[in-house]
Structures are given as C-alpha cells and as structure tokens.
Amino acid sequence: MRYAEPETVEEGLALLSTHDDARCLAGGASLVSRMNAGQVAPAMLVSLHRIDELATTTESAEGLWLGAMSIHRAVATEARLRGAMEVVRSAASQLAHPAIRNMATLGGSLCLADPKTELPAALVAASARVEVAGPAGRRSLPVEQLLVGAFQTSLGKGELLTRVFLPRGLGGAVGHHLRFSRVSADYPTVSVSLVLAMDGETCSHARVVLGSCGPVPLHVDAADAVLVGSRLEARDVAEAGRLLVQASAPLDDVRGSAEYRRMLIPRLLGRALSQARELAHV
Amino acid sequence: MSDKVSLSLTINGAQHALTVAPERTLLDVLREELRMTGTRRGCDAGDCGACTVLVDGLPMLSCLSLPARLGGRDIRTIEGVESGGELHPVQRALVQHGAVQCGFCMSGIVLAAKALLARNPSPTLDEVRHALGSNVCRCSGYARVVEAIASVGGRP
Numbered sequence: 001m002r003y004a005e006p007e008t009v010e011e012g013l014a015l016l017s018t019h020d021d022a023r024c025l026a027g028g029a030s031l032v033s034r035m036n037a038g039q040v041a042p043a044m045l046v047s048l049h050r051i052d053e054l055a056t057t058t059e060s061a062e063g064l065w066l067g068a069m070s071i072h073r074a075v076a077t078e079a080r081l082r083g084a085m086e087v088v089r090s091a092a093s094q095l096a097h098p099a100i101r102n103m104a105t106l107g108g109s110l111c112l113a114d115p116k117t118e119l120p121a122a123l124v125a126a127s128a129r130v131e132v133a134g135p136a137g138r139r140s141l142p143v144e145q146l147l148v149g150a151f152q153t154s155l156g157k158g159e160l161l162t163r164v165f166l167p168r169g170l171g172g173a174v175g176h177h178l179r180f181s182r183v184s185a186d187y188p189t190v191s192v193s194l195v196l197a198m199d200g201e202t203c204s205h206a207r208v209v210l211g212s213c214g215p216v217p218l219h220v221d222a223a224d225a226v227l228v229g230s231r232l233e234a235r236d237v238a239e240a241g242r243l244l245v246q247a248s249a250p251l252d253d254v255r256g257s258a259e260y261r262r263m264l265i266p267r268l269l270g271r272a273l274s275q276a277r278e279l280a281h282v
Numbered sequence: 283m284s285d286k287v288s289l290s291l292t293i294n295g296a297q298h299a300l301t302v303a304p305e306r307t308l309l310d311v312l313r314e315e316l317r318m319t320g321t322r323r324g325c326d327a328g329d330c331g332a333c334t335v336l337v338d339g340l341p342m343l344s345c346l347s348l349p350a351r352l353g354g355r356d357i358r359t360i361e362g363v364e365s366g367g368e369l370h371p372v373q374r375a376l377v378q379h380g381a382v383q384c385g386f387c388m389s390g391i392v393l394a395a396k397a398l399l400a401r402n403p404s405p406t407l408d409e410v411r412h413a414l415g416s417n418v419c420r421c422s423g424y425a426r427v428v429e430a431i432a433s434v435g436g437r438p
C-alpha cells in the first residue's frame with residue numbers, strides 16, 4: 001500500500017488520480033477498522049489531515065462553512081452553531097462515544113454514508129449543501145444529492161468532499177437531535193433530527209429527518225406539511241408519524257427489528273418535537 | 283508491495299524512530315515493535331476501548347490510528363501513567379475500591395479517567411459514566427469502577 005499526505009486539495013486530487021484504487025483517509029475510524037478486518041486494502045491511501053483548507057470553519061452572513069476534516073468533538077463545541085444549525089451540533093455531541101468523537105470527521109461521516117449514523121440525517125434537517133472538488137473543478141450540491149444509497153455517494157472517481165455549508169435558517173427556528181439507543185455509546189436504533197419554528201402555540205416551520213429508517217436519511221415533505229400550521233397536538237404528531245412510517249424502510253438488525261423501529265418512529269417524533277418546542281420557547 | 287514510512291513518535295515523553303508499513307496501526311506498533319503490551323487489543327474495530335491511548339491529552343483508539351499521522355503529537359500509554367514508581371491516583375482508587383477483576387479493560391479505563399480528571403477535577407458519577415462511554419468491561423463491574431474514579435475528585 002502506498003501512503004501520501006498532500007498539503008493542498010489540488011495535490012490531493014492529483015494523488016487520487018494516480019491510482020484506480022486510491023482512497024481518502026479522514027478520521028480513519030471506519031476505514032482503518034475495515035482495513036484491520038481485511039474488508040478493504042486500498043492501493044493508495046491519501047491522508048487529508050495536512051490540508052489546512054479542509055480543517056477551516058468560515059462564517060458568512062448566510063451561514064457557516066465547516067471543513068470536511070472537522071472532527072465531531074469540534075463540531076459539538078462550535079458555539080456559532082445556533083438556531084436551526086444547532087441540529088448538527090446536537091447530533092455531533094451525542095453520537096457514538098468520546099474516543100470516536102475525538103477521531104471521526106464530518107466529511108468521513110458523509111462519505112461513509114452509513115444509514116446507522118446520525119450526521120447525514122442532521123445535515124439534511126439543516127438543509128446543508130456540500131462542496132466537492134474533482135478533476136473538473138468544484139461543484140456544490142444539496143446534501144441529499146450526495147447521499148444516494150446505503151454506503152453510496154454520488155462522488156465521482158477522483159473527487160473529494162471539501163466542506164459543508166449550513167444555512168442560518170429562519171430566525172427563531174431551533175434545531176434538535178434525539179437518539180434512541182440500547183446504551184448511550186451504541187449506534188442509535190432510530191434517530192430524529194429536526195428544525196422547528198413556532199409562532200406562539202402554532203408551528204410555523206418544521207423539517208423532520210430520520211436516521212436508521214432507510215438506506216438514506218428519511219425526509220417526507222408531506223409529514224412536515226402536516227405539522228406546519230398545526231398546534232402540534234397528539235393527532236397532528238400521530239399523522240406526521242404515520243406518513244413517516246409509511247415511507248420508511250427501517251433497518252432490521254440486532255438493535256431492533258424493522259417492526260420495532262416502525263413502532264418507535266411516532267413515539268420518538270413526539271418526544272423530539274416536545275423537546276424542540278421547549279427550546280423554541282426559551 | 284508496501285511502501286514503508288519513516289517516522290518519529292513521542293511516546294511517554296521519549297522519541298522512537300521507526301520505519302513501518304503505512305497500514306500498521308499504532309496498536310500494532312506499540313505491542314509488536316515497541317513491546318509496550320500494556321495497551322490491549324480487544325476488537326480492532328473501535329468497539330471496546332481496550333486500546334485507548336491519550337494523544338495530546340485526549341482519549342483515542344490506537345487500533346484505528348495510523349502512526350504515520352502522529353509524528354510530533356504527545357502519545358501517552360498506560361506505561362507512562364505512574365510516576366517515580368508511584369501509582370496514579372486513579373490506579374490507587376481502583377485498587378482500594380476492589381474495582382479490578384481480570385484487568386484487561388483497565389489500561390483503557392485508567393487513561394480515559396486520567397483525561398477526564400485533567401479537564402474536570404471533580405466529576406459527578408454521571409460525568410464519569412459518559413467519559414467511560416468508549417470502554418467496555420467484559421467482567422462488567424462498572425459500578426465500583428465509576429465510584430472509584432469519582433472518589434479521586436472527592437465525590438462519594
């Protein structure tokens with residue numbers, strides 16, 4: 001195996017193009033684990049840790065750009081992630097366990113595209129965009145267009161993810177992430193990421209996204225539409241939950257059967273909404 | 283065919299010059315090249331925490347870390363925890379509370395606790411539990427382990 005530590009995105013792209021089987025190494029938490037198990041053996045490993053641009057956070061009037069190499073711990077402690085953007089901070093501070101949060105990265109989480117993980121769903125809830133660099137230059141796309149299947153992204157050969165844009169979102173909106181897991185350090189059985197805004201007791205904006213409920217984060221416009229304009233009463237939550245369950249294709253594994261997950265969805269939705277509502281009224 | 287990478291690691295304050303295949307993990311290097319076998323291999327997948335070391339004071343998993351990236355960082359293993367032949371207060375508390383059973387998980391737990399106490403000298407039981415979120419004990423004597431660590435910071 002060959003190994004390189006480029007210092008710029010352009011150098012990284014040049015290295016990725018030298019081998020058919022070149023891979024980016026971000027935090028390494030998943031890639032090294034798969035190499036240890038003999039599941040992958042890349043011919044060339046391109047470590048991204050020396051590329052300063054990928055570790056940079058920049059703020060603009062519209063929102064925040066987070067570098068792909070931001071570790072979960074740094075995202076969890078980023079004080080500028082407030083309002084709607086807080087859904088991403090909330091997910092990063094709860095996911096996995098401390099040692100993984102000290103190692104794994106935002107970009108690695110997106111490019112791994114594991115349906116059990118939480119940041120992809122939180123980023124969809126935050127209406128994030130990603131920037132991708134490749135042989136043909138840079139392009140930016142909504143995060144939903146990056147995540148095309150379980151462990152599958154739309155990244156082309158020789159492309160790498162450079163950064164993620166989080167729009168500030170509506171004034172007064174709050175972001176919140178709720179995970180239900182067997183023990184707190186485990187992958188969630190189901191996770192709910194949402195952005196909510198209230199106008200008095202009436203919901204004026206809702207964007208709900210579920211993790212572990214399909215190959216990619218589950219977002220159903222019709223479920224959001226049920227919540228918007230309602231007072232988030234039990235029957236509104238139940239109807240939104242029903243639409244989400246109907247659209248879901250939950251994982252069926254050691255953490256819970258698909259049936260069990262379908263039962264969890266409306267209950268967790270209710271809990272996540274009432275927690276977010278408290279935050280919105282503070 | 284493998285490229286080899288030459289690097290210098292700072293482990294417990296001492297420099298080690300090494301030439302390794304890039305896919306060798308820090309855990310491989312510690313145990314097999316440097317014979318520092320206090321760092322344990324449980325799962326090799328990030329699930330158990332037996333291989334925990336401190337990198338610049340933060341708990342990280344040596345089974346998922348490539349040493350090629352750790353040049354210039356301060357790596358601490360269980361071998362570097364006692365000083366002048368004296369056990370670390372966390373180690374003393376674990377012994378006093380009878381918290382150690384087979385001991386396999388303990389190097390990782392001691393380092394995670396040391397990192398916690400450096401940031402938060404008087405953690406609550408709940409803060410200790412969260413800080414040990416990465417560490418599995420197959421003998422599952424968690425209650426005494428958590429009490430022992432909290433006692434170092436003066437909590438019951």
Ligand SMILES: Cc1cc2nc3c(=O)[nH]c(=O)nc-3n(C[C@H](O)[C@H](O)[C@H](O)COP(=O)(O)OP(=O)(O)OC[C@H]3O[C@@H](n4cnc5c(N)ncnc54)[C@H](O)[C@@H]3O)c2cc1C
Pocket residue numbers: 023024025026027028029030031032033048068095096097100103104105106107108109110111112116117118119155159160161162185186187188327328329
């Ligand atoms: C034991 C364990 C428990 C976990 N538990 C949870 C959990 O409870 N919740 C949760 O949400 N997540 C969990 N995760 C996943 C974790 O949060 C990360 O998503 C995951 O480890 C990948 O991040 P990484 O930085 O380590 O990426 P790596 O392992 O370095 O890379 C992952 C993949 O992405 C590619 N890649 C990385 N960065 C880029 C880039 N910039 N451009 C192009 N390709 C790239 C790599 O080539 C590789 O294929 C867990 C992981 C482990 C190992």
Ligand code: FES
Pocket residue numbers: 322323324325326327328329330331332333334343344345346
């Ligand atoms: S051996 Fe590293 S986490 Fe289990």
Ligand code: FES
Pocket residue numbers: 382383384385386387388418419420421422423
């Ligand atoms: S004491 Fe035996 S594994 Fe923890």
